[in-house]
Amino acid sequence: MEHNILLAAFIFLAAAVAVVPFAKVTGLGAVLGYLIAGVAIGPYGLRFVTDPETILHFSEFGVVMMLFIIGLELQPRELWRLRDKLIGMGLTQVVFTAVLFGAVAWLVGTPWQSAIVIGLALALSSTAIVLQIMGERGMMTSDTGRSGFSVLLLQDIAIIPILAIIPLLVLPHLAPAAADAASHAGEVAAEPDAWLALRIVLVFGGMWLAGRFLLRPVMRFIARSGVREIFTALALFLVVGAALLMEWLGLSAALGAFMVGMMLANSEYRHELETDIDPFKGLLLGLFFISVGMSIEFAVLADGPVTILVMVLALIAIKMAVLYVIARSFKLDTAEALLFAILLAQGGEFAFVLLQFALGAGALEQELADRLNVTVALSMAITPLMLLAFDRLIAPRLVPRTPEPGIPDMGDTRQKVLVLGYGRFGQISTRLLQAQGFETTLIDHDPGQIELVQRFGFKVFYGDAGRLDLLRAAGAGEAQLVLVSLGNKQKITEICRMLKDHFPHTPVLARAVDRGHAFELMEIGVEFERESFLSSLHMGTRALVALGYEPHRAARLTKAFERHDMEMLEESYKLRGDEEAFTHYIRQSRDMLYAVMQSDREHIDQNPGNAAWTTEEEDSEAEARARSD
Amino acid sequence: MNEPVLFVLAHPDLFASRANKRMAEIAAATDGVRVYDLYAEFPDMFVHGADARSAFDGVEALVVQNPLYWYAGPGLLKEWFDRTFIAGWAYGRGGKALKGKRYLASVTTGSAAEAYRVGGRHGNPVEDYLKPYRQIAEFCQMRWQDPLVLHHARSISDDELDQHAQLLKQRLETLAAGSANS
Numbered sequence: 131m132e133h134n135i136l137l138a139a140f141i142f143l144a145a146a147v148a149v150v151p152f153a154k155v156t157g158l159g160a161v162l163g164y165l166i167a168g169v170a171i172g173p174y175g176l177r178f179v180t181d182p183e184t185i186l187h188f189s190e191f192g193v194v195m196m197l198f199i200i201g202l203e204l205q206p207r208e209l210w211r212l213r214d215k216l217i218g219m220g221l222t223q224v225v226f227t228a229v230l231f232g233a234v235a236w237l238v239g240t241p242w243q244s245a246i247v248i249g250l251a252l253a254l255s256s257t258a259i260v261l262q263i264m265g266e267r268g269m270m271t272s273d274t275g276r277s278g279f280s281v282l283l284l285q286d287i288a289i290i291p292i293l294a295i296i297p298l299l300v301l302p303h304l305a306p307a308a309a310d311a312a313s314h315a316g317e318v319a320a321e322p323d324a325w326l327a328l329r330i331v332l333v334f335g336g337m338w339l340a341g342r343f344l345l346r347p348v349m350r351f352i353a354r355s356g357v358r359e360i361f362t363a364l365a366l367f368l369v370v371g372a373a374l375l376m377e378w379l380g381l382s383a384a385l386g387a388f389m390v391g392m393m394l395a396n397s398e399y400r401h402e403l404e405t406d407i408d409p410f411k412g413l414l415l416g417l418f419f420i421s422v423g424m425s426i427e428f429a430v431l432a433d434g435p436v437t438i439l440v441m442v443l444a445l446i447a448i449k450m451a452v453l454y455v456i457a458r459s460f461k462l463d464t465a466e467a468l469l470f471a472i473l474l475a476q477g478g479e480f481a482f483v484l485l486q487f488a489l490g491a492g493a494l495e496q497e498l499a500d501r502l503n504v505t506v507a508l509s510m511a512i513t514p515l516m517l518l519a520f521d522r523l524i525a526p527r528l529v530p531r532t533p534e535p536g537i538p539d540m541g542d543t544r545q546k547v548l549v550l551g552y553g554r555f556g557q558i559s560t561r562l563l564q565a566q567g568f569e570t571t572l573i574d575h576d577p578g579q580i581e582l583v584q585r586f587g588f589k590v591f592y593g594d595a596g597r598l599d600l601l602r603a604a605g606a607g608e609a610q611l612v613l614v615s616l617g618n619k620q621k622i623t624e625i626c627r628m629l630k631d632h633f634p635h636t637p638v639l640a641r642a643v644d645r646g647h648a649f650e651l652m653e654i655g656v657e658f659e660r661e662s663f664l665s666s667l668h669m670g671t672r673a674l675v676a677l678g679y680e681p682h683r684a685a686r687l688t689k690a691f692e693r694h695d696m697e698m699l700e701e702s703y704k705l706r707g708d709e710e711a712f713t714h715y716i717r718q719s720r721d722m723l724y725a726v727m728q729s730d731r732e733h734i735d736q737n738p739g740n741a742a743w744t745t746e747e748e749d750s751e752a753e754a755r756a757r758s759d
Numbered sequence: 760m761n762e763p764v765l766f767v768l769a770h771p772d773l774f775a776s777r778a779n780k781r782m783a784e785i786a787a788a789t790d791g792v793r794v795y796d797l798y799a800e801f802p803d804m805f806v807h808g809a810d811a812r813s814a815f816d817g818v819e820a821l822v823v824q825n826p827l828y829w830y831a832g833p834g835l836l837k838e839w840f841d842r843t844f845i846a847g848w849a850y851g852r853g854g855k856a857l858k859g860k861r862y863l864a865s866v867t868t869g870s871a872a873e874a875y876r877v878g879g880r881h882g883n884p885v886e887d888y889l890k891p892y893r894q895i896a897e898f899c900q901m902r903w904q905d906p907l908v909l910h911h912a913r914s915i916s917d918d919e920l921d922q923h924a925q926l927l928k929q930r931l932e933t934l935a936a937g938s939a940n941s
C-alpha cells in the first residue's frame with residue numbers, strides 16, 4: 131500500500147485533518163493529536179500503514195527543518211550568550227542522566243557495553259516534541275524556554291561523539307554479526323581519524339565562506355527574478371544540502387541545518403526563508419509524530435506490560451529528577467523547574483536512531499532494543515499528557531515567583547517597530563524613529579531598493595509583506611507599532627485588514643495614497659497619514675510667501691486650511707454610503723471651505739483685539755462721563 | 760459628568776517634568792476637574808482660537824498650572840491667551856464669557872523661596888511676576904484666587920512634593936464644590 135504515494139499521502143492527511151484539530155480544541159495539543167492519529171492508522175489500529183519505519187526515517191527531515199528555522203532565528207551572538215546554559219545545563223544533564231541510566235541498566239544485569247549505549251540513548255530528549263510544544267505555548271523567549279532549548283541543542287551536539295563511541299561497545303558474542311552489519315550501518319563515524327577531522331574543517335569552512343560571499347548574491351539574483359517558488363526551492367535546497375553534507379561527515383543532519391540557519395540569521399532574506407520553509411517543516415513534523423504513533427509496538431507492550439510500564443516510569447522519573455535539580459540550581463522557581471523537567475523528560479527520536487545503530491554495531495540485543503523503542507515512544511506520547519496534568523492540577527497551586535526587581539529580560543524589552551515598505555515614503559519616518567533609538571525591522575520586496583539602502587548601512591529584509599506568515603515571523607504580534615508604508619494602495623489596504631484581524635492589539639499607522647484610499651483605511655479602523663498631503667500644503671505655504679505673504683501669516687493660514695480639510699474628510703466619510711448626499715457634499719465642500727477660510731482669515735489677519743484695545747479707553751471714558759452726568 | 764474646573768497645564772517637556780506632571784496627575788484624579796494640556800492640544804503651537812474657546816463650555820473656574828520660565832509662563836501659555844481671550848468674548852463689548860469665574864494660578868519655580876525677595880537673587884517677590892496674570896483675570900472680570908506657589912520644585916523631597924499636591928487637590932475640590940453651589 132505504501133508504494134502508492136498518493137494513497138499514503140491521502141491516509142496521512144486524512145488522519146491529521148480528522149484528529150489534530152479535535153485534539154487541539156479539547157486541549158490535548160497538536161502533538162498528542164498527531165500521535166493518536168498515528169496509532170489509529172498504524173499496524174495496531176486500522177492497519178492502513180504497516181511499515182512505519184521508512185516513513186519515520188523520511189519524516190525525520192521535519193526535525194532538520196525545524197532546527198534550520200531555529201538557526202535562522204538565533205544569531206551567533208545570542209548563541210554565545212547561551213553558553214553558560216549550554217554547558218551548565220545541557221552537558222550536566224546528558225552526563226548525569228546517562229550515568230544514572232547506565233548504572234540502573236547494569237544493575238539489572240545488562241552487559242556494561244549495552245548499559246552505556248542505553249544510558250546515552252535515553253539521555254536525549256525529543257527535540258521535535260519539545261520545540262513544537264514550546265512553540266505552541268509561546269515559550270521560546272522565556273527563561274524556561276531558553277533553558278530547554280540549550281539542553282536540546284547540546285544533546286544534538288552530543289550525538290556526534292556518541293555515534294563515535296558506539297562501535298567500540300560491541301558485545302563479545304555479537305562481534306561476528308557486527309562485523310557483518312558494519313558494512314551496512316557503518317557509514318557513520320566508524321573512522322574517527324585525521325581525514326574525518328579535515329573533512330569537518332573543510333566543510334564548515336566552506337559553508338561559512340559560501341554563506342558569507344556566495345549565498346547573498348545568489349539570493350538577491352533569485353529574488354530579483356521575481357519567481358517566488360524558486361526562492362522556496364532555494365530554501366529547501368539549502369536545508370537538504372546541509373543535511374547531505376552532514377551525513378557525509380557522519381554528523382547529525384539537524385545540527386548541520388542548524389548551523390546553516392545560523393549563518394543566514396544575519397541575512398536580509400531571513401524572514402522570507404523562514405516563511406518558505408515553515409509549511410514544509412510543519413507538515414513533516416506532523417508526519418513524524420504520526421509515524422512515532424504508528425511505530426509503538428503494542429505487541430512488545432502486550433508481551434510484558436509490567437516491564438514496559440516500569441521502564442517508562444523509570445525513564446521519566448529519573449530524567450525529571452535530574453532536570454529538576456539542574457533547573458533549580460539555575461535559579462528557576464519551583465513551577466518553572468517542574469515545567470522544564472516535564473518538558474524534557476521523554477526519550478527522543480535520536481534514541482531510535484542510536485538504538486538502531488547500536489543494534490547494527492552489535493552493541494545491543496534485539497529484544498532489549500525492541501523494548502527500549504516502545505518505552506521511548508510511549509514516553510513521547512506521555513509528555514503532552516503530563517503537561518496537561520501540570521496545567522490543570524499543579525500549576526494553579528504553585529504561586530508564581532514575584533519577579534525580582536532589577537533583572538529585566540534583556541531579550542525582549544526593547545521597543546520594536548515593524549516597517550513594511552522601505553521606499554521613499556517609509557524611509558523618512560523610519561529614520562526619525564531610528565534616530566530616537568527605536569529598534570526597527572524593515573521589510574521590502576524590491577531587491578533593488580534593498581540593495582540601494584544597504585549601501586547606506588540600513589538592514590532591510592526581503593519579503594512580501596502581504597503574507598500573514600511573514601508578518602508573524604517578522605514579529606507583528608509583538609511589535610510596539612507597525613508602519614505600513616508601501617506604495618501600492620490595494621496592498622496597503624489588504625495588509626491593514628490582515629493586521630487588524632490577526633494582531634488586533636498592535637497599533638498600526640498606514641500610508642494613505644489618496645482620499646479614496648483614506649476612506650478605505652478609515653473603514654478598517656487604522657490610523658493613517660495622507661501621502662504628499664503635507665508636502666503639498668507646504669508648497670502652498672511657500673507659494674503664499676512667494677506671493678508676498680509674511681511667512682508666519684502664511685503658515686497660520688495653512689494650518690487653518692489643514693484643519694478644515696481634515697474635518698471635511700471626516701464629514702464626507704460619514705456620508706460615503708449615501709451616494710447622493712456624498713456627491714452633493716463634495717460639490718459643496720469647495721465653497722464651504724472657502725467660506726470657512728474666509729472667516730478664519732479675518733480672525734487671523736485682523737485680530738479683533740487691536741480695535742478693542744484702542745477704542746476700549748474711549749468706551750470707559752464715555753461710561754465715566756455718562757455716570758458723572 | 761460635568762467638569763466645572765478647567766485645569767490648563769502649560770509645560771513643554773512634560774516627560775521630563777517632576778512637579779507639574781505630579782500636579783496634573785492629581786488634578787486628573789480629582790472629580791469635577793478637566794485637565795487641558797496646552798502642549799498636547801496644540802503640539803505645533805498653532806492655537807486655534809475657536810477650538811480653544813470651546814473648552815470653556817460649562818466651566819466655572821480656571822486653574823493655570825505652569826513652571827516659571829524667565830519670570831513668566833512658558834511661551835505657549837502666552838500664545839493661548841493671545842488667541843483665546845479675544846475681544847467680544849473675554850473683554851470689551853459683549854465680552855462676558857469669563858465674567859465671575861474664579862482664576863487660580865498654580866506655579867512652580869526652580870529657586871528656593873529666599874531668592875524671591877527684594878535684594879534676593881531674583882530681585883522681587885514671586886507675586887510680582889504673577890501680576891500680569893492677575894491683571895488678565897481682573898480685566899476679564901474673573902475672581903483672582905490666592906495663588907499656589909511651589910518653590911524649589913526640583914530639589915524638595917518627595918514628601919514635600921506630596922504635601923503640595925495634596926494642598927492643590929484641596930484647592931481644586933473647593934473650586935469644584937464652590938462652582939456647584941454658585
Ligand SMILES: Cc1cc2nc3c(=O)[nH]c(=O)nc-3n(C[C@H](O)[C@H](O)[C@H](O)COP(=O)(O)O)c2cc1C
Nearest residue numbers: 776777778779826827828829830867868869870912
Ligand atoms: C527656560 C527655563 C526658564 C526658567 N526660568 C526660571 C525662573 O525664571 N525662575 C525660577 O525660579 N526657575 C526657572 N526655571 C526653573 C523651572 O521653573 C523649574 O525647573 C520648574 O518649575 C520645575 O518644574 P517641573 O519639574 O514640572 O519641570 C526655568 C527653567 C527653564 C527650563
